[in-house]
Amino acid sequence: MAQAVKYLSPQWRDEAEKRLKSELSPEKMNNITSSMSNIYQNCPDGKTRYLFFKFEDGNFAELSIGEGEPPAAEFRISGDYQVFAQISRAELGSQKALMTGKLKLKGNMIKALKLASIADRLNKVLSKIPAEY
């Protein structure tokens, strides 16, 4: 896929699902069972959107995009759309975004530490999707 798709559009979601399924094996995901919601505030149209991921035993189980309140998740990361966009474009590290308060994480930090490298793997896959922001 060379043509860029709009970030967080249905097409972007389909491409993300395809890539996550093919590039992240259960072993690469450390066979985790977890879920995470990214909350994108101040999207270009002024709305708030979410991106919800769910893994079961390392298998990719669900990826959904929507508006309003996201499904309940073990971790919830919220921040400005532009911050997430910068992370997706690899202009900003997710750790730095968290440590400077640009992103907020809700969830148990002890578990989050165990999942940090997995989140990086996931972000790396998503960052390779050609996208328009």
Place this chain on the structure above:
Amino acid sequence: MTSRMENKGPYFIDFPARIKSIQAEMAKQKIDVYLGSRLRTLSWTLDAFCPWRSFVVIPAEGMPAAFSFVIDAARIADETWIDEDRVYGFVPMGGQDQIELIGDFIKDQLKGGRGRVGIESGMSNYLPEGWLTHYEYQRYSEALEGCELVNAHSIVDALSIVKDQGTINRFREASRIVDVGHRVVFDAIKDGGWKGMTETEIAGLAALAMRREGSEWEWSFTGGNEIAAGYRTGLAGGACTPATRKKLAAGEPLMVDIHAMFMLGLGDHSHNYLIGPATDRQFWHAKNFTDIVALTLKTYRPGITPSKLADQMMAFAEERGFSDYMVPGFEHGIGMMGDEWRIGLNDGPFPYWTNPDHVYRENEVLICAMQYACPEENIGFRYENPIVITKDGCEEMSKYPLGIEEIR
């Protein structure tokens, strides 16, 4: 440190019952959530040692939650009795710093995010006490907008003063370990073994012996094992002697005050020696001291107060002509790790100091402690021993024989 697997048999403490007793008192005082920050509260409620800044949040009902610096949170989760998913680590990250993380957690426990939150505010001579700082108070006040923060540490203080059997047994075992340390020190210094030794070496010998017996650490914030030789034993009022590189010398006194910890129960016993050849005057001082210690131990019983006991002991010292050398205090408080300061509640004439009129009750544990110091003669002694007040007296937890031996 304590492992949840070890909380059984003679060392069993019913922690869920402790939490329920706090919650019952919270209900009486109309406190919706208790935010504990003192080391003593953390040990007493979590059964885990929390050396980094930590908090326990006790809701009106159900299991508490623990919060600590993330580098130590998983270890606390591994050791405490509370569920793993009730232990949180805080870090300087959005949504994860201690104020926001704990503030949000507390608000989730409150109807409409509003209510009365009990905090722990006060002062102590014990540096690691862990009172909520002024800055933390301000920040929590902001984070918990709409909540009333009220000082509530007396709840834990009142509930923890009389010890249960599990706690007492943990103290007994810590004292047994300390006694092993004393025997090893004695074997090392006798028959000329003391020659060339330093205070720090003695502290280390005792530490190794006690660790071999299962001691978790030489818990005292006063430098671990406190060893003093020569003039350092006689520093006026001096009841804090972290070991130094001072070498033991003939003709000088030696004070060996060692500490062991067993499942957050604390051993603390001080024994004294005279490195020979000792003079008659030194023996006179030594007899004064062992006699007053023996009398003090005979005098502790339910109903007596720190001031009554001090009056009786100082009268004895006056009669015998050594009152000038006695520090007129015969105790300090003790409880699970972090509880090492005043006796009784904060209800005395000087806030946050021992209440001289505190009336001892059965199963209170304290350190029978006294200090003898004659700076002009470079001699002094210290006695410390955890005691539990019994029905009609007290039980000395350290069984190491009272005495001041001359070591050749």
